[in-house]
Amino acid sequence: DADVTQTPRNRITKTGKRIMLECSQTKGHDRMYWYRQDPGLGLRLIYYSFDVKDINKGEISDGYSVSRQAQAKFSLSLESAIPNQTALYFCATSDLPRFTGELFFGEGSRLTVL
């Protein structure tokens, strides 16, 4: 089983619908992240959480919200999806206390908003 699991892997939805992407990890890491990937734009940080009680906005948080339900679970929600939120979404984790630049990514959730 993967260390960082994202569900669903693929989702097609309509404008205005509420969508939740879920992430769970078995690595025991405290820090979790949500990124989106778009062609030509690379990976951009949406939200990150350094522990269960700590939630921080990234560079593109507008239109998104998150919930850290437990150390191992971090969910991303789109309250009212719009077409420009069509993208590949990645959850990632990192370890404490030493930072070596390594994020551990899930396999991605491809979201299409029609």
Place this chain on the structure above:
Amino acid sequence: QKEVEQDPGPLSVPEGAIVSLNCTYSNSAFQYFMWYRQYSRKGPELLMYTYSSGNKEDGRFTAQVDKSSKYISLFIRDSQPSDSATYLCAMSPQGAQKLVFGQGTRLTINP
């Protein structure tokens, strides 16, 4: 202007060639420099990590950081078809576990 700029390619080279991938950046606070490799339909995986300036070698891969020029490079020697992937540079300031990624370069190694 983006903090990190990377030529998105695509880049196509024959097997055995030396590949050079590059990124430039504008934030002088960056201290950690990484290269990630992403295969199709997979999440990125850390390939190389360098702290501050200098070179680092790992098998066929060499990472170089030139902080005076705000320029980093990844060299792949004796490239193989299995090296075909998207390569993303990433950077982070001291003490911050937030990475800023380049746009990624799509590389194809032709047999």
